[in-house]
Amino acid sequence: MSGRRGLLLGLLLGGVSRSWHQPWGRADEATRLSLYADLTRKAEAAKIDTIFLADTVTVNEKAPEPGLEPITLLSALAGLTDRIGLIGSVSTSFTEPFNVARQIASLDHLSGGRAGWNVVTSAWGEQNFGRELPDHDDRYAVAEEFTTLVERLWDSWDADAVVRDVGRRLLVDPARVRRVDWESEHFKVAGPLNVPRTPQGRPIIAQAGSSEAGRDLGARHADLVFTTGLTDVAESVRLRADLRRRAVAAGRAPDAVKVLPGVAPVVAASDAEARRIWEDSHELLDLDAARASLAGQFAGVDLSDVDLDDPVPLERLPAEDEVQGRRSRYGVMLRLVTSGELRTVRDLVLYHASAAGHWFPIGSVERVADQLQQRWEAGAADGFNFLPFYLNYPGGLEALTEGLVPELQRRGLFHTDYEHETLRANLGLAPHDAEEAIA
Amino acid sequence: MSGRRGLLLGLLLGGVSRSWHQPWGRADEATRLSLYADLTRKAEAAKIDTIFLADTVTVNEKAPEPGLEPITLLSALAGLTDRIGLIGSVSTSFTEPFNVARQIASLDHLSGGRAGWNVVTSAWGEQNFGRELPDHDDRYAVAEEFTTLVERLWDSWDADAVVRDVGRRLLVDPARVRRVDWESEHFKVAGPLNVPRTPQGRPIIAQAGSSEAGRDLGARHADLVFTTGLTDVAESVRLRADLRRRAVAAGRAPDAVKVLPGVAPVVAASDAEARRIWEDSHELLDLDAARASLAGQFAGVDLSDVDLDDPVPLERLPAEDEVQGRRSRYGVMLRLVTSGELRTVRDLVLYHASAAGHWFPIGSVERVADQLQQRWEAGAADGFNFLPFYLNYPGGLEALTEGLVPELQRRGLFHTDYEHETLRANLGLAPHDAEEAIA
Numbered sequence: 001m002s003g004r005r006g007l008l009l010g011l012l013l014g015g016v017s018r019s020w021h022q023p024w025g026r027a028d029e030a031t032r033l034s035l036y037a038d039l040t041r042k043a044e045a046a047k048i049d050t051i052f053l054a055d056t057v058t059v060n061e062k063a064p065e066p067g068l069e070p071i072t073l074l075s076a077l078a079g080l081t082d083r084i085g086l087i088g089s090v091s092t093s094f095t096e097p098f099n100v101a102r103q104i105a106s107l108d109h110l111s112g113g114r115a116g117w118n119v120v121t122s123a124w125g126e127q128n129f130g131r132e133l134p135d136h137d138d139r140y141a142v143a144e145e146f147t148t149l150v151e152r153l154w155d156s157w158d159a160d161a162v163v164r165d166v167g168r169r170l171l172v173d174p175a176r177v178r179r180v181d182w183e184s185e186h187f188k189v190a191g192p193l194n195v196p197r198t199p200q201g202r203p204i205i206a207q208a209g210s211s212e213a214g215r216d217l218g219a220r221h222a223d224l225v226f227t228t229g230l231t232d233v234a235e236s237v238r239l240r241a242d243l244r245r246r247a248v249a250a251g252r253a254p255d256a257v258k259v260l261p262g263v264a265p266v267v268a269a270s271d272a273e274a275r276r277i278w279e280d281s282h283e284l285l286d287l288d289a290a291r292a293s294l295a296g297q298f299a300g301v302d303l304s305d306v307d308l309d310d311p312v313p314l315e316r317l318p319a320e321d322e323v324q325g326r327r328s329r330y331g332v333m334l335r336l337v338t339s340g341e342l343r344t345v346r347d348l349v350l351y352h353a354s355a356a357g358h359w360f361p362i363g364s365v366e367r368v369a370d371q372l373q374q375r376w377e378a379g380a381a382d383g384f385n386f387l388p389f390y391l392n393y394p395g396g397l398e399a400l401t402e403g404l405v406p407e408l409q410r411r412g413l414f415h416t417d418y419e420h421e422t423l424r425a426n427l428g429l430a431p432h433d434a435e436e437a438i439a
Numbered sequence: 440m441s442g443r444r445g446l447l448l449g450l451l452l453g454g455v456s457r458s459w460h461q462p463w464g465r466a467d468e469a470t471r472l473s474l475y476a477d478l479t480r481k482a483e484a485a486k487i488d489t490i491f492l493a494d495t496v497t498v499n500e501k502a503p504e505p506g507l508e509p510i511t512l513l514s515a516l517a518g519l520t521d522r523i524g525l526i527g528s529v530s531t532s533f534t535e536p537f538n539v540a541r542q543i544a545s546l547d548h549l550s551g552g553r554a555g556w557n558v559v560t561s562a563w564g565e566q567n568f569g570r571e572l573p574d575h576d577d578r579y580a581v582a583e584e585f586t587t588l589v590e591r592l593w594d595s596w597d598a599d600a601v602v603r604d605v606g607r608r609l610l611v612d613p614a615r616v617r618r619v620d621w622e623s624e625h626f627k628v629a630g631p632l633n634v635p636r637t638p639q640g641r642p643i644i645a646q647a648g649s650s651e652a653g654r655d656l657g658a659r660h661a662d663l664v665f666t667t668g669l670t671d672v673a674e675s676v677r678l679r680a681d682l683r684r685r686a687v688a689a690g691r692a693p694d695a696v697k698v699l700p701g702v703a704p705v706v707a708a709s710d711a712e713a714r715r716i717w718e719d720s721h722e723l724l725d726l727d728a729a730r731a732s733l734a735g736q737f738a739g740v741d742l743s744d745v746d747l748d749d750p751v752p753l754e755r756l757p758a759e760d761e762v763q764g765r766r767s768r769y770g771v772m773l774r775l776v777t778s779g780e781l782r783t784v785r786d787l788v789l790y791h792a793s794a795a796g797h798w799f800p801i802g803s804v805e806r807v808a809d810q811l812q813q814r815w816e817a818g819a820a821d822g823f824n825f826l827p828f829y830l831n832y833p834g835g836l837e838a839l840t841e842g843l844v845p846e847l848q849r850r851g852l853f854h855t856d857y858e859h860e861t862l863r864a865n866l867g868l869a870p871h872d873a874e875e876a877i878a
Binding site: 017020021027037057059063064065067068072073075079080095096098105107128129164166169171172177187189191192195 | 502516548613618728
């Protein structure tokens, strides 16, 4: 077991452009493979289970940021890495199921079984696709059809379809490659897929929506659920228990769904040093860009007329349940504002830019490891998805990969090496065929 | 100039599964990155300008073949190669322009300026996308809109948009990133793209249709046109002249369009040896699979009821101009059948499986080099796109990369090293901005 007790770790690669105005900023490299290869190899050296690339299909016209498309970038990283998982977001609102199925299946082959698809429904972006975006619940209804169809396409080749039977003159046994003949409200696809069954049996499915519809989608299909939370541990425990209960209701094993809340830790040798880094990081942020970014992602509330040092105008903030898209992140921020933890617009902008609606423990390696361990042992998480606060200061990634992660390994919580070839196996998930048998 | 006289060489990677039943066949590797990396590196060592991946969005249900999706595969190869071009087919009938624009732009960044998009309209595959496929000319009307829109999206970031201006607090100057506000019959896209201007300025566009509509699309947009032909040199000369004339009519320089006919050479140390390889290769083919493949790609004509050694029933073959999709390849085969060069169904199947509608010179390195040189000097081609007959016998790729290509270099026809970083420059094409200025 290489000392593994089962804690899982992911790393969201992103936010590269935030520190562009610093001499050490790497925004110039935001479109270069070498940057992402460097970060991913460091994560792999620390045995982090998977990287994760978020996606957006629009440009913030006030503050455009350079970036790359996730699936092409992950494919390029497949050839430059050996064991780390490669998960990327693709929207079910702006793509075709057949295309998504074959691209992710192809990535799984290219990486030798390390691909994952984070299913997102997109709350905006319709202007680039000439269509109206359906309401939140309708988007999830589409996503449910889309995801099920993609799974069927992935299953359309049996694992033993490539028979290479010289006697029967068959490379592939046509009887082991089946049409899916899918027909539902939004999609009609004959299949089979034109890519064989993949090394993982089925690529990993991730999901991050925490609305009712999002939880149901995750419970039915996802291997990994990325959540916000951990600012309120009891709520995180309830959320994870709820997801496991829904998985069982959907005919799956409770352990088939691994819950990974986002964490943006600020760690250093001492508490004081970590605190200093946190405070310094505020100087390092491009506040204008952060403010423009917040405007696009804060329930449509534009605070550009409010002075940075004035209090957040509570009366202008909608209730959480009135919000569509990134609702749970908005909820976290709303609670931090109403509780007084974030008082001014500056506080809110800094929090948005640093932690984006997630928990940001600040302290020594030992303190933060204690906090992570406590939450994991309390059942608030199956592991953690590290967020890219680190990219905002030099040595930030190394503070995780050479500081926090080794401490988690010393405690026997996190594996000291990859034990398997595929991401599915490294995540401690049952082989796909076994899960099929349950369902 | 490293001895370059301007001849261009491409290599179509494919057909890996054809020789699966031979002990040396590599069909087991058809879904492994290592195989394609091996082939591409050999091509790069020979300084071949570009590889090219064709695409299909369906499975031949009678004889399924394992394969990968081109854009993910090219992205993986981007990180494993340095100079060779990476061109892949993507259909304008089954994808969204915004997605294609960002994936190809991303590939261009990942490869440091070596990406190309082969625009195809697809003659089949609608069953996997829940839609009717329009008629040939309507598909090209869609492709014309689609391609123009993709070009606009690629141009939506100025080359100098990333300003990194600390004084003005601007990483990107928003004034240099513009919406495209596209609205046409089939597409409505606001833009801008969410990927910056790429290293090539604009990725390479390739096109392979030789119908009237296909030629017009190529003349207006393509940097490279892949053609069939060369079995009839005079016709190839006319086709190239016609494409150049159409380019000029579209406001472009005649040299802006490079014409690369497909060639499937069988070369060896001597003519006799090459002839022996050609004849042996017939033994090596899986005739059943080749016949099934022909059935799907021969104008819908099913010859499965005809004995292999019976003559091709001419009365069942439609005229070339009645055919939709792969028309020019069908035309080549039709001419070879009517002229008596291909007499039996076996001849036709062997030709289809080996050369797929292209010219297949057979002979010593010197003889084939003579023939290529002659055609190039006659103005029949700007270069050649090698087709994967080589994968049907061991040492076939090396016969090109270590035999034919060095001979073309010795003659001063082909460059002895890549002179530039980008594919566009290596192809001898003007920088994108210069062409913009002409148009």
